[in-house]
Amino acid sequence: MRRRKISAARVKKHRAYTVEELAETTGAVEATVRTWVKRGLPALTAQRPMLILGRDVLAFMNAETNRRRRPIQLGEFFCFRCKESRKPALGIADYVPLSRSHGRLVALCDTCERECSRMVSIRNLPNWHAFCEIGGSYEGND
Ligand SMILES: [Zn+2]
Structure with missing residues (x-):
């Protein structure tokens, strides 16, 4: 390339x-x-x-x-069953707020469908839109 x-x-x-x-x-x-x-x-x-x-x-x-x-890339989750970084199944993740500044993104492994999650800061959430659709309690882009 x-x-x-x-x-x-x-x-x-x-x-x-x-x-x-x-x-x-x-x-x-x-x-x-x-x-x-x-x-x-x-x-x-x-x-x-x-x-x-x-x-x-x-x-x-x-x-x-x-x-x-990064070893685990943005847009990916570490799957504890596969022991690999994986993409969210169907390109969908849910945001679960834990505080005003951060929360958990939860998705299903695109390979084995086990639930995976990772911590994210709310400031980084807009970057995730490039990789997956974010549902759950997250609203808006700002
Ligand atoms: Zn997996």
């Missing part, structure tokens, strides 16, 4: 970008931006051209960075 210098440094949180604009802003090619959308970067697809919100890009790219660094 060819490595390009891709950076979210110039992405503005409160701007919306077309695929072309986002490619130019991040240094990625348009095909890469489309791949991000397929992998879960939220996009407003009801309109043409589709728009991508800056804050979603920042959360998504932050998640991608974490994914490369």
Whole structure:
């Protein structure tokens, strides 16, 4: 895989970008931006051209960075039955608040369907939207 210098440094949180604009802003090619959308970067697809919100890009790219660094990646759970990090079954997790600042994300292992969970800070929850739909008592994005 060819490595390009891709950076979210110039992405503005409160701007919306077309695929072309986002490619130019991040240094990625348009095909890469489309791949991000397929992998879960939220996009407003009801309109043409589709728009991508800056804050979603920042959360998504932050998640991608974490994914490369951490043994258990963002969007994954450690399954005690499989003894492996696994993705949530059907891409769904429930948020169970434990305090105002953090809680537990609970999902079923996509391989053995055993319940897995991990602690998350509520500030990190928006990053999880790139990987799974979050239900339960969690409301809103902010
Ligand atoms: Zn499992």
